[in-house]
Amino acid sequence: MRIxxxxxxxxxxxxxxxxxxxxxxxxGLYTPPGPEGTRSPLKELAQASGIPVFQPxxxxxxxxxxxxxxxxxxxxxxAFVTDIIPGEILNFPKQGSIQYHPSxxxxxxxxxxxxxxxxx
Numbered sequence: 001m002r003i004x005x006x007x008x009x010x011x012x013x014x015x016x017x018x019x020x021x022x023x024x025x026x027x028g029l030y031t032p033p034g035p036e037g038t039r040s041p042l043k044e045l046a047q048a049s050g051i052p053v054f055q056p057x058x059x060x061x062x063x064x065x066x067x068x069x070x071x072x073x074x075x076x077x078x079a080f081v082t083d084i085i086p087g088e089i090l091n092f093p094k095q096g097s098i099q100y101h102p103s104x105x106x107x108x109x110x111x112x113x114x115x116x117x118x119x120x
Contacts, residue, residue: 001095004073005051006030006081011100013042015079020049027071028052030059032083059083068092 003024007015008031019026029046033055046053052071056064068089076090076097090097103109103117 001025002027002072002074004028004030004068004071004076004093005079006076006085007042007079008032008082009042009080011080013045015077016042016045016049016051019077020045026051027073028054028068030054030056030068033057059085059089065089 001024003019003026005012005016005019005026005028007013007029012031016026016029026046026049029042029051031040031042031046031053034040043053043055054064054067058064065086065088069092073093075093075095076085076099078085078097078099080100085097090099101109101113103113108116108120
């Protein structure tokens, strides 16, 4: 199964490690660009494994959809994503999208999802 991974930080790195261990076919990693001069163990792992890495500023940026479609994924796996992924991307794969989110959606969506889940 061709998997497009949308991930970041240590959580995303652990997900990618598991996918590689399971010999899953990861056709691309989408991860946000980090601050200039910082290293990303997630990005480094993907590159060392021959997985193409894409770092658009926003998933809605021009050209991202065409680039994504060219990967022809069967499944999207979203592991700790802070950008809003367009519905066209979420609905594109034949097998759909699986998303981890640290709170109930849509009730606690956004960048403070964990905070609002605790507060309420």
